[in-house]
Amino acid sequence: MVVVPTGSLEQHGPHLPVRTDTSLVSAVCEGAVSAARQAHRADALLAPTLWLGASHHHLPFFAASIDERTYVEVVTQLAASLAASGFTRLFFVNGHGGNAAPLRLAVNEIRRRCPGLLVAAAEYWALAAAAIRRTRGTGPGGAAHACEVETSLMLHLDPASVDMGAARPSWPQLPPLFVRDLIDGGPVTLGVEWDALSADGTMGDPTQASEEKGEVFLRAAVAATAEAVAAFARLDPGALRGGVPVSPARGGGSV
Amino acid sequence: MVVVPTGSLEQHGPHLPVRTDTSLVSAVCEGAVSAARQAHRADALLAPTLWLGASHHHLPFFAASIDERTYVEVVTQLAASLAASGFTRLFFVNGHGGNAAPLRLAVNEIRRRCPGLLVAAAEYWALAAAAIRRTRGTGPGGAAHACEVETSLMLHLDPASVDMGAARPSWPQLPPLFVRDLIDGGPVTLGVEWDALSADGTMGDPTQASEEKGEVFLRAAVAATAEAVAAFARLDPGALRGGVPVSPARGGGSV
Amino acid sequence: MVVVPTGSLEQHGPHLPVRTDTSLVSAVCEGAVSAARQAHRADALLAPTLWLGASHHHLPFFAASIDERTYVEVVTQLAASLAASGFTRLFFVNGHGGNAAPLRLAVNEIRRRCPGLLVAAAEYWALAAAAIRRTRGTGPGGAAHACEVETSLMLHLDPASVDMGAARPSWPQLPPLFVRDLIDGGPVTLGVEWDALSADGTMGDPTQASEEKGEVFLRAAVAATAEAVAAFARLDPGALRGGVPVSPARGGGSV
């Protein structure tokens, strides 16, 4: 089993380094794989972090980026090469919002191209959503990009790289159904350029960040990711069907 | 402004017709566009429902389907042709889970290819999530496919097409982080074939469905979709930025 | 066996609705599949009409469209999903000129990708060419788009959607070898935009249309399509080779 952390290289407001997503997901995965080995006896290898992500939406500020469809292909071929090299389980732990939808497509594509490979994907903030909700100071919209959550994590992990004096809150003027947030966003996805939503690249409120929150977020993300990795390692793909007593012939129903 | 409903044609257990997703999203959109016109004075055209969806995961049972990446291209080109024909706003209302991630990619692709077109996408069940949570009888996992929600809606809209005698609950044996549900699924996406998760194509519990619930779900979906369409029609793309007092020069932050 | 009608959504002059091709091919196929079942005892399922066609050439007026190569891929994947779902024969009945060449490519692509699937494609007006030639009042060029044939058919099938007061003849100034016509066009294909050939989107002479001609055209198209569907259903792909007495070894001939 391999865990592949997926990050990005893109502007994170005036106060965080461009490598933020890559640094954070690397830290989460190092902790999680180590914990999964020890606490859960799950045998998982940690791959280097894929630092090149799908960040075209950040191009108005700065990004080293490939587009979403190329990202799907890259991740799928990476998976296929690992499958050809003998691995049978692959978990993408994602730390960049722009990679999320492409990774969902890739999971399907990988399932079809690599019959013997069991594959999964999750964002670390979604795994740690409960703890983040308990700890954050902002409501929906406060934690989207270079925000309360990411800034707190960087303050905890690499304070020298954070320039809190430059941090400013930035909330797009969006109706509730359109709000962007790592874990409590609205259901509508809107296609607008990043600089139409933010003047300095920030989305959310980094002034609510603190080293202490960062420690809580990291611990939660590591624990939840370790648990997910361990659960994935234990999954028996042949025993997932429910105990439903019926077995109607294939198909059925009227058109 | 155009509203494009996106559905699918795929097996829906032994008790629902293959056109379920297409029928439901068509009904929701017809109601919503009509309501948006009347209640919200939003001027929106309703396109025919795109009944060909990304349903490869249902192929073990039956699907007329294109793969996710082709779906992204189809939807993007459709948008580009509407933009070339003079439309400036486009809302995809989606009624099939397999289309969700491709539509997210397409929203980004469309934003890049069609500079003058404002585009958005949402699933109708996500728009109506609050009402569904209040009304459903099942917990997470009970509403995934041919489930309590879809069966209730069909019982309300087209009872003759439902064979409740054939309906059986089917819950995959998945850890909580992996649970599949239209609105309360876990954060991990797992790449397995549909027939590894379900014996008859159902995912969730259709036996909890009723015509009454269907009426509630439909009314909620219509209302929430109408509200989203109206909010989208009113959005001013030039006035979305928050009132943040800073304006640092482009880029910034250390690597 | 499945019959898939293929239409389009595009401007049809000032007098016909944009759904003309979709409406006409749907009507032809409904009649033909029903007749094939009754008169020819051919067992065929009718799929929903693929209303999204390759209509980029109509973009100067209006079209919801995908380009030709994407159309080839969509149709090929649709075929592959039907083959994977167990169907063994697939007949595309086409009602939009822009789909014709892509469908020819797709037939080849499908043959290669879906070894067990027998596939065919035809335009309904080509199937009914003899009757159309007997009945039409115009010569070559009179029946190309929103023309004598299509307008007659719509007058017969859905007169309320036709605005005959707005219909005007429109004949491009093309040499005989370049003439465009559904069934009697010249051999040269010329790459020019639609609005270079027509001022209002019409190509041909809709003022020659009548409900009576429409009835004749429809009856002929239904009958010829039913016959083709039935002949296709009876084809034995293992018994198509001629009774040629030689069997030279593979290849041969000098370079």
Next chain:
Amino acid sequence: MVVVPTGSLEQHGPHLPVRTDTSLVSAVCEGAVSAARQAHRADALLAPTLWLGASHHHLPFFAASIDERTYVEVVTQLAASLAASGFTRLFFVNGHGGNAAPLRLAVNEIRRRCPGLLVAAAEYWALAAAAIRRTRGTGPGGAAHACEVETSLMLHLDPASVDMGAARPSWPQLPPLFVRDLIDGGPVTLGVEWDALSADGTMGDPTQASEEKGEVFLRAAVAATAEAVAAFARLDPGALRGGVPVSPARGGGSV
């Protein structure tokens, strides 16, 4: 203006060389371009013949081939490079049936990618259809591949390459609507492998061929191609619209 002959390299029964299509279309175009220059004062350059065609359907016997979609891309890029090099008119004269549909797609693609380039395509046998119909001895099905027409032409142009002793008629057992013929085929395109239709690669009746017919066919093809080339050279793309007195605003018609 450039004329690009398009041929192929593929098995042509036991009696003709694999280069048949390339040789024939080259001869037709050499004659036609020369005649267009002299008789019609049309200034046209003749490019080398594109001998690599879309011949996958001949792979059971032998072919050097690319698939249809790659053929579209090749031909489109070739056109774009000629447009970038300053040419403004491009005529593809085709001598291989498998290239016909891809060339139709390419004409559309070229029109879109190369705004300043006027492009056209035609098969030489379609240009010469009237003379072929008058002269041929066979009915529909007799002239499809390595047939009465192609064999006659080779007997006239390069008799040493023809092995008439090996020539045998080969007529697939197809219903009339499915018959294959260069100029009088049926309207239905059927997707079957070549070796399901012919035992030795021949389609039609080469035993009806003669050097005399070949001379007639060649003369007709040269004359008709020269006429088409000259007409194309004279086309004024700004003066193709008919003199229709109406000019309704763009779009129109009800959906």
Next chain:
Amino acid sequence: MVVVPTGSLEQHGPHLPVRTDTSLVSAVCEGAVSAARQAHRADALLAPTLWLGASHHHLPFFAASIDERTYVEVVTQLAASLAASGFTRLFFVNGHGGNAAPLRLAVNEIRRRCPGLLVAAAEYWALAAAAIRRTRGTGPGGAAHACEVETSLMLHLDPASVDMGAARPSWPQLPPLFVRDLIDGGPVTLGVEWDALSADGTMGDPTQASEEKGEVFLRAAVAATAEAVAAFARLDPGALRGGVPVSPARGGGSV
């Protein structure tokens, strides 16, 4: 075994014809295949020369061209069709610099797509590098395009096509590590347009060319190519591994 010569059609300065690369590689291969048959008893077929190359970098002057990635696909599919037709060895002899990198990619792609086909590629000037170095009068940079080598070869093979009065030396002002030369170029590849490097399309010094040098170059190229073709024909793909006494289990080494 098949030998496929690969050329191009592009401007070659004011003194050489656009077909230069195609003419030269055709002559080399005709000689080499003949010599390989006689001197080395290697059985090789010579395909027609692929005259359409990857020459986009010459578009500022003139080229009939496809881009590099399409070239990879064309060459790969050509190989696949030859493999499907029964050939087991394929040697691309290249005479155009722009084809070199795409052919290297294609060799890998072909190896993966055509398991039973042994494939190789080489430039004729690289095969004859020793003789060229001994004979040329220019240093690095003198032999790049329409240069001492190509002009000499054309003076020998087709003097009527050479206009020596128009030939001028043209040396780009590049640092040594960036120098372009058929056989003694620097290691850095620089991405600039051709017309940024040369005023008339020439790269190198054609005034150093002579018919005598051309004869030497041709003889060397023919001999070296014949030798390479013969060596390739004798290769036993099952006996290429060195006699290394170890066989550690697959993989190994620490990450």
Next chain:
Amino acid sequence: MVVVPTGSLEQHGPHLPVRTDTSLVSAVCEGAVSAARQAHRADALLAPTLWLGASHHHLPFFAASIDERTYVEVVTQLAASLAASGFTRLFFVNGHGGNAAPLRLAVNEIRRRCPGLLVAAAEYWALAAAAIRRTRGTGPGGAAHACEVETSLMLHLDPASVDMGAARPSWPQLPPLFVRDLIDGGPVTLGVEWDALSADGTMGDPTQASEEKGEVFLRAAVAATAEAVAAFARLDPGALRGGVPVSPARGGGSV
């Protein structure tokens, strides 16, 4: 200006870690960028090393890899995003043989897609070829993969990662024209799987490696790369044309 090091992750015999190429090119570039800044006053940013390379040929042993064409696309899009972010010069320093040809294609593709970006690419061993030739103990074939050069470099940079006890020489049985070597390979590229050429993944003779040679190789690679980076930084793309006194009108020469 940005320097992007390109590496890979693939088996390197039984004695070197899979990250060898990535580690080596990172070390070379760190030294070179630092030296270019100090000694040559060239202002260059160092990007993170792209550790995912085109290594499909190593799949029989182990590789995390994408195929060559996807590599071209990834590198081109990365360049385009850097150009969109304001960079104007980009130098790829490559440390993995499989990336070499794709990078050459990418340089052309980037030149076309990013008009304002000057791009270059080179392998570090080619830059340091003179020093490597002077120092190496092996002849052609001794330095191809996990070989004298790479093993020496790792002994110098990270001796703990090298297991010299497992190192064995491995020389494929190839004719001279086909020999593989980082700097002195033969001109013919042969398409065979890695495990047909090597029993343990090594290609060359790692037993000739020493820490001392590694120090020499590293120093030479750093110096030569710094020099190339500095020369690239100084290049004036508008002053590369030679002082040739002619300027014939575009094109010319006879076909």
